[in-house]
Amino acid sequence: MKTNKIxxxxxxxxxxxxxxxxxxxxxxxxxxxxxEEAPPLVVxxxxxxxxxxxxxxxxxxxxxxxxxxxxxxxxxxxIKSLGGAELIVSHADSQGKTEIGQSEAERLIxxxxxxxxxxxxxAVTFNTTMISEREEVPFVITVxxxxxxxxxxxKYTFRIQPNQTVMAxxxxxxxxxxxxxxxxxxxxxxxxxxxxxxxxxxxxxxxALAPDYGxxxxxxxxxxLKGLTDVTVELSRVKALNPDVLVVSGYLGDGILITRTAxxxxxxxxxxxxxxxxxxxxxxxxxxxxxxxxxxxxxxxHYNALDSRAQAVLARYKxxxxxxxxTHAILAYSAVYVLADAIERAKSDDPKAIRDALATxxxxxxxxxxxxxxxxxxxxxxxxxxSIVMQIQNGEILQVLPKEYAQAEPIYPVPxxxxx
Amino acid sequence: MALNKKxxxxxxxxxxxLALALIYHQSLADWWQVNAVVVFQALVSGLFMGGIYSLxxxxxxxILGVLGIINFAQGALxxxxxxxxxxxxxxxxxxxxxxxxxxVLVLFxxxxxxxxxxxxxxxxxxxxxxxxxxxxxxxxxxxxxxVLFKADPRIIQSDISGTRMFIGEVMISFPRLVAFAxxxxxxxxxxxxxxxxxxxxxxxxxxxxxxxxxLVGINVKRIHLIAFGLGAACAGAAGTLMTPFSTxxxxxxxxxxxxxxxxxxLGGMGNMLGSLLGGIIIGLVESLGAVFLxxxxxxxxxxxxxxxxxxxxxxxxxxxx
Numbered sequence: 203m204k205t206n207k208i209x210x211x212x213x214x215x216x217x218x219x220x221x222x223x224x225x226x227x228x229x230x231x232x233x234x235x236x237x238e239e240a241p242p243l244v245v246x247x248x249x250x251x252x253x254x255x256x257x258x259x260x261x262x263x264x265x266x267x268x269x270x271x272x273x274x275x276x277x278x279x280x281i282k283s284l285g286g287a288e289l290i291v292s293h294a295d296s297q298g299k300t301e302i303g304q305s306e307a308e309r310l311i312x313x314x315x316x317x318x319x320x321x322x323x324x325a326v327t328f329n330t331t332m333i334s335e336r337e338e339v340p341f342v343i344t345v346x347x348x349x350x351x352x353x354x355x356x357k358y359t360f361r362i363q364p365n366q367t368v369m370a371x372x373x374x375x376x377x378x379x380x381x382x383x384x385x386x387x388x389x390x391x392x393x394x395x396x397x398x399x400x401x402x403x404x405x406x407x408x409x410a411l412a413p414d415y416g417x418x419x420x421x422x423x424x425x426x427l428k429g430l431t432d433v434t435v436e437l438s439r440v441k442a443l444n445p446d447v448l449v450v451s452g453y454l455g456d457g458i459l460i461t462r463t464a465x466x467x468x469x470x471x472x473x474x475x476x477x478x479x480x481x482x483x484x485x486x487x488x489x490x491x492x493x494x495x496x497x498x499x500x501x502x503x504h505y506n507a508l509d510s511r512a513q514a515v516l517a518r519y520k521x522x523x524x525x526x527x528x529t530h531a532i533l534a535y536s537a538v539y540v541l542a543d544a545i546e547r548a549k550s551d552d553p554k555a556i557r558d559a560l561a562t563x564x565x566x567x568x569x570x571x572x573x574x575x576x577x578x579x580x581x582x583x584x585x586x587x588x589s590i591v592m593q594i595q596n597g598e599i600l601q602v603l604p605k606e607y608a609q610a611e612p613i614y615p616v617p618x619x620x621x622x
Numbered sequence: 623m624a625l626n627k628k629x630x631x632x633x634x635x636x637x638x639x640l641a642l643a644l645i646y647h648q649s650l651a652d653w654w655q656v657n658a659v660v661v662f663q664a665l666v667s668g669l670f671m672g673g674i675y676s677l678x679x680x681x682x683x684x685i686l687g688v689l690g691i692i693n694f695a696q697g698a699l700x701x702x703x704x705x706x707x708x709x710x711x712x713x714x715x716x717x718x719x720x721x722x723x724x725x726v727l728v729l730f731x732x733x734x735x736x737x738x739x740x741x742x743x744x745x746x747x748x749x750x751x752x753x754x755x756x757x758x759x760x761x762x763x764x765x766x767x768x769v770l771f772k773a774d775p776r777i778i779q780s781d782i783s784g785t786r787m788f789i790g791e792v793m794i795s796f797p798r799l800v801a802f803a804x805x806x807x808x809x810x811x812x813x814x815x816x817x818x819x820x821x822x823x824x825x826x827x828x829x830x831x832x833x834x835x836x837l838v839g840i841n842v843k844r845i846h847l848i849a850f851g852l853g854a855a856c857a858g859a860a861g862t863l864m865t866p867f868s869t870x871x872x873x874x875x876x877x878x879x880x881x882x883x884x885x886x887x888l889g890g891m892g893n894m895l896g897s898l899l900g901g902i903i904i905g906l907v908e909s910l911g912a913v914f915l916x917x918x919x920x921x922x923x924x925x926x927x928x929x930x931x932x933x934x935x936x937x938x939x940x941x942x943x
Binding site (some may be wrong): 256257258259397423424425426428430431432434435436438439441442443454455456458459462465466467468486490491492 | 656657659660663664667671768772773774775776777779783784786788791793795864867868869871874876877909912913916917918920921
């Protein structure tokens with residue numbers, strides 16, 4: 203009996219003692235760090251996009267764009283100023299939700315990401331950039347258009363794409379250029395917009411800028427995306443006002459409905475013209491409405507299709523992922539290059555040093571129809587960003603304005619609906 | 623005194639409106655000049671949409687009246703009808719109108735299955751449990767469609783899509799006209815079925831007095847199965863009728879559910895004729911709302927009607943006192 207007890211104690215001791223020893227083991231001095239820190243072999247950054255949920259398809263496009271850029275940079279020798287350090291990306295899923303985007307941003311920074319990319323949605327980006335500002339880790343926006351993201355005096359947020367104001371400016375400039383190129387009257391405009399942050403902002407900025415470009419906005423007509431089944435009333439109002447051009451800022455579903463209803467109503471405007479429209483320069487729109495898509499304009503961000511470098515990237519993407527590369531994937535691709543350029547110049551993987559290098563970016567090797575190299579102003583906005591005017595002709599999205607980027611002549615006024 | 627008040631107040635309001643109209647006479651005339659067509663167009667569009675609202679609401683009312691269940695899934699079932707039609711169209715090229723019997727049958731079966739396996743076990747549970755169950759079914763259906771068809775908006779371009787005629791400047795869209803006529807026809811057929819046939823009478827009897835009908839030999843469980851199936855089939859028919867002119871998304875039913883509540887309350891809870899009438903009125907209110915209240919506020923008129931009815935005539939237009 204007694205021996206049993208002793209054996210029991212021994213067994214318990216064997217189990218407990220290693221536990222007691224644990225803290226001491228953890229406290230053991232690690233091997234002394236070398237005097238001079240060797241250059242890091244890898245530089246890790248994070249990317250947050252909606253990889254699941256309703257926007258999963260778009261999230262996948264952006265992820266692919268980033269992966270392609272990382273692959274290309276590493277194949278070309280990585281970050282040379284850091285001894286050819288390899289670029290590594292850690293993808294996180296925002297699920298399209300602000301709070302999840304925020305917690306993923308925190309997680310990525312804790313895991314040692316030296317910069318973040320994201321987030322496709324303005325609302326999510328608004329929150330994640332707040333985290334990166336607090337943690338002093340630079341954030342390069344892949345896609346997000348809302349102005350208010352950069353209106354908070356943040357030092358760590360950078361945006362390559364045109365924001366809402368620039369999109370609205372692009373539309374106003376585009377309409378003026380269209381008038382001059384065609385020699386046809388283009389004065390009165392009715393602006394329709396979906397009434398959330400995105401559509402409202404675009405339409406308001408446009409209405410404010412329009413008079414400077416000789417455009418009179420007769421009326422601004424908002425519509426709600428919630429349960430939108432009918433825009434007949436809104437469009438018959440447009441018909442009654444009889445403007446030269448109908449401008450629209452909205453998304454894909456409403457763009458489809460507006461186009462079909464305008465054809466039904468035989469709305470005889472001289473052009474339908476999108477401001478950063480989520481429908482009017484996408485292949486999905488053409489797939490859905492077919493011939494009705496023809497002659498519709500859109501002022502939007504777009505890579506310069508005439509640039510052979512852009513075509514090379516498109517071809518590589520297609521051979522790797524067996525699908526066409528949409529513009530937002532190319533924005534994500536470019537964001538990685540701008541970040542890599544900053545790390546190269548910072549000669550460091552310290553987030554603060556990378557931020558300072560981003561602030562002095564002067565990136566010429568891009569294929570966007572911008573006014574010059576990619577540069578950031580003090581708010582982190584790309585000061586050279588411009589949108590471009592496209593028109594759908596024969597089921598193809600073609601650049602038509604400004605002239606130096608034109609793949610085809612703009613057609614204005616557009617033919618009546620039954621001839622499309 | 624009471625009588626006086628009833629007369630005096632409305633006449634005061636009427637005088638005030640007339641006075642305002644006189645003051646703004648010129649600007650009103652100008653407004654009318656531009657917007658007359660818009661108003662007539664709104665009336666036509668509202669009437670057509672109202673027919674669809676009536677059809678969805680009648681199915682909802684049937685389920686509410688017979689089973690005593692507030693079926694939140696009605697909007698989602700309508701979306702199922704849309705996607706069944708889309709699937710038949712894209713896979714087999716079946717015209718939306720030809721697929722109407724198929725989608726009605728499919729939705730009847732889906733409804734019957736839902737009733738048999740989820741509603742029946744909780745027929746005696748508290749109302750809020752039943753409500754949560756139908757809400758859960760909605761979420762399940764919407765997400766299933768998301769998985770199967772993705773979130774991208776889709777359309778069906780059938781031969782009738784985009785066809786229309788003009789009366790003066792007012793556009794009459796044929797697919798919308800067909801949807802309206804179809805909705806009213808199906809709703810009326812259902813109404814007659816309930817009034818004239820033995821099965822319909824049995825359904826009404828079990829709605830009035832569940833235990834009594836069981837006592838006289840009506841198989842109430844079977845009646846519940848059929849009633850839920852018919853309610854779902856109405857939603858499916860509405861979904862199919864809408865496909866030639868609407869944009870399909872998995873969440874298209876969300877706002878429908880809110881509008882349907884307004885329709886059912888306006889018509890009188892459980893009153894099928896009331897739902898028919900209520901659907902058309904709400905369609906008109908919503909559409910005229912779009913003329914005067916832009917954007918998100920176009921539904922404001924609908925909800926004002928909803929609240930006013932609840933406050934002043936909670937039994938609805940045709941409900942029993």
